[in-house]
Amino acid sequence: MPGAIPVPRPGAVADDGPKVMVLTGASRGIGHATVRLFAENGWRIITCSRQPFDRARCPWEEGPDDHVQVDLNDLRALNLAIVDIKARLAGRPLHALINNAGISPKAPDGSRLSSLTTPVATWTEVFNVNFLAPVLLARGLFDELKAGRGTVVNVTSIVGSRVHPFAGTAYATSKAALACLTREMAHDFAPHGIRVNAIAPGEIKTDILSPETEERLAPLIPMRRVGSPMEVASVLQFLCSDAASYVTGEEIHINGGQTL
Known part of the structure; x- marks a missing residue:
């Protein structure tokens, strides 16, 4: 009947609150900037990281109530975190999942781990966090994403398509695999109204970028500078908006033209 008010299904919760996002790797860098930007635009953000919530670093009001501490390398803990996130959503839809968490281990002396020197345990840990966790989170929160006609954004990297002087082999190959996974997920999730994309940052000024790295690489970038976390967060905001429907x-x- 034209003009009729939709009646929620039994047991359903009306989508009448703020948009909701789940964000991994929220405690610093790109994740930290993303929380700030989305919170300023009225989103509710459920953050996930290995670290407990830090009021001094993360001054947003709802942070302590919407933070899930989880080690994504521990698949049992990840499953429990998904149950926790579902409980926090309380039947409400999820509008965005940003898989930002990633690890890039180094050798004991700080040097790059190559395909010749990466321990087997390191390969497993890197792929658990950088590759398996994104798809397991998306699958675990599928019903909530479908209800919100939501979007998934996987954070890959420039190193997924070229050898990098500092990023290790396990990290690079996990990001290349995540780029391929993004295409597969986009194909599989699209019939359910869920979009899946990726962003591939280049050199971004975060805590893990040393002054030496910035000094060495900035002259090689056409824009002659490294990027800021907020520049990355702005692209994430676009991908999670109706403008990218x-x-x-x-x-x-x-990457400021670094791959040109």
């Missing part, structure tokens, strides 16, 4: 299966490079 027909964008899926894409990997957007954010």
